[in-house]
Amino acid sequence: MTTSLSPDQKTIHFLNRTSFGATPNTVQRVNRIGIRAYLDEQLEPEKIADDLAEAKTAGLKTMRLNPGQLFELYPPPKIAKEQAAMGAQMQQAPRLIIYELQQARLLRAVHSERQLYELMVDFWNNHFNIFAAKGADRWLTTSYDRDTIRPHALGKFRDLLLATAQSPAMLFYLDNWLSVSPNGAFTRMPANARRRGLNENYGRELMELHTLGVDGGYTQQDVREVARCFTGWTLVRPRGDAEFHFEPRLHDPGEKIVLGRRINGGGMEDGRQVIDLLADHPSTAKFIASKLARRFVADDPPAAIVNRAADAFRRSEGDIRTVLRTIIDSPEFLSPDVYRAKVKKPLEFAASALRITGADTKVTPQLVRYLGRMGEPLFLAQPPTGYPDTGSSWISPDMLLTRMNFAADLVGNRLDGARVTAEGLRDTQALIRLIAPDSLSPATRQALAQTDQKDAPALLLAAPEFQRR
């Protein structure tokens, strides 16, 4: 084992961790201005022009609509049928909204210049996962991605946490909109028979998955108390122009103790105090630092890097940029031990294959379905955990087979929605320099020697080296 990476390996490693895959252009730019300056640029995405990605997604009209407009244009099948019966034109199914979200996610991963930002949008969407096909979330996920996650993806964790807590999509997904004080005598309560008690779902996942982590030191009693604090955090018009709304009549005004601290904000302030308490909690710093280190460094990241990142999280009051910089600046980040240590998840695999081949992409249902077969149907992770970030989760025989078939279909121009040119694939050596500079395995070398020139790119994309980043 060599003691350090070669300069070419450092560039590829850095780009494979901070983007959806190295391309000739990004390699050239990193080599010209250096890793540090490149990272600085990527951490200020608002200053990076992104014409191609914007042009590619311009035709996805649902991406610009609000939930009310989406509901009107893509009503649930039952309403659509009634309208059609009254002579109205048959509307398109809400499925199309999710399909456009999936398209946009993949198109941006492939074409955006703001690679680190898009990657963090994907990371936070997964961290604060919602299931886009659950009930009203079919019309709320577009806004969740656009208005809740994207504005804060490189901002302050506390802002992101509060935004998710108040997002109609999360309020609906984890049922908090239905949770009401168990002890209240609601003489003037809205006449909604379904709202008659406490629902712990959000309180639990808020601590287990969004902030403290399952070993973060909370109890079942804390879950209950947090749920009580968030009573009244609800939404109006879930199927329509949905908005966050605090309803004092649904709120539990009694005394609450969370993690040993008395919560005494009163009304909506109770929930805010819980957000602050959790955002400032050392377990949260550790948990978020671990997850980011797992994303950027290794499945089982070195303790030193996690501790440093957790420390940066605390000192910067949860500034996501600062934590990312700390991780990427750490000496362990460029250690040979973590070179290609991560297995690409399906989105990363597919996007990097489209990027490295310079494919002209217009995402189609076939392309999106491929991601599903690889195990990652976008926006459709049902459990609140989102998708796993460990290599062994992504290499079952079926998933591996799907990756090999994707590589062959892409290079053979049989993939509906992606066109590769012979020019983009001619230079096998150039592809190798982008995938595994000075580090192609003997097995892959031998396989290449036995392969037809025209199949060489497919083989490279199907090889173990390209499954890792």
Next chain:
Amino acid sequence: MNFSRRSFLKSTGLGFLALGLPPSFLVRAAGAEQNARGKALVVVFQRGGMDGLNVVIPFKDQAYYALRPTIAVKEPATGEERAIDLDGYFALHPALMPLKPIYDKGQLAIVHAAGSPDNSRSHFDSQDYIELGTPGIKSTPDGWLNRYLSEKPVPGSPFRGVAVSPQMPRTLAGSAPALSMSSIEEFRLRNAAMASVLENLYTNSADPLFRQGGKSLFDAMAKLRAIESKLPPSTGSYPMGRLGNGLKQIARLIKAEVGLEVAFTEIESWDTHVAEGGATGQLANRLKELGEALAAFHQDLGDHLEDVVVVTMSEFGRTARENGNRGTDHGHANVMFVLGSSVRGGKVYGRWPGLAPEVLYEGRDLNLTTDYRAVCGEVLTRHLGQRDLSKIFPGFRTRGSLGLVA
């Protein structure tokens, strides 16, 4: 030079001959693939936390109807939307009607108040605990179904352990090779010209994760192609959905006698926090799919049913009391089904702890009286003939036999 893995194997065999070692193990391994009818365990996982109290309803327990004013299922009687009486105390949810004849035949046993003893109410922890076989211990590196496969020293068919699920479930993950797939037909490489090169590349890779993954993949593809022509069509009328498809694929593998020993499939969406429904509604729809799929599997297997035991499980039951949204929250003990012709069915097993407030677990959930490992352990010993369970369920001791399997 162009050597395939198989010619490599052959030459290794010759090497053994040259060394004077008997090639009998090679012969035996090859033979095992051709005649591999054997016993099998099929695990059905119900992800999301099934509300067992509304699945096998304790209609004689005084507390049941008080705890569930809007979602209780009415006691058995003539008329619509009534529970189906099993033994005068428990009744089956009406959507599970397809299972009643199987119960009456004595081929379906029910274990109530069963599950994992850990008190976690997290879906993810609880599923992991059950799948790993070590409640309360998260660091266990492999699943209990995989450890069962590891206990047998002779390497056999690549179909010893098969999951028909979108991802390899943790319960089948581990050092023994296991396979996950979504369907038999689509399990093939589309660029056939590259198959042998890719196979060499993966099986000779220095990357252990991908070497193992590739080996499982190419072994399985080769064997599937070899048996494809003799795969019987399915004869059951399976419902649409993941479970129906999963059981259909598993039945085909069992009937093709490819050496399947443990199989896994799953059905989602049991997390009924809101508007759970009673005799009809959300939960009833899931149960309809479950009942139809199990009944179709039962019929499809024909005389192979004697080789098979199906066990159903879910990560936890749900609160005894309905919540404010006409649903139920994460709870504790649940109900399990054990189905097969070697099962002593037609009976509800397990001590009933009752639903009175003072006997509820942590004041809110059905108490647990049977550990799911006792149920699975008994199937492993009595049906699959696995004597020693100490590595499969480390640290777990059963207290006598339940008598579930003949």
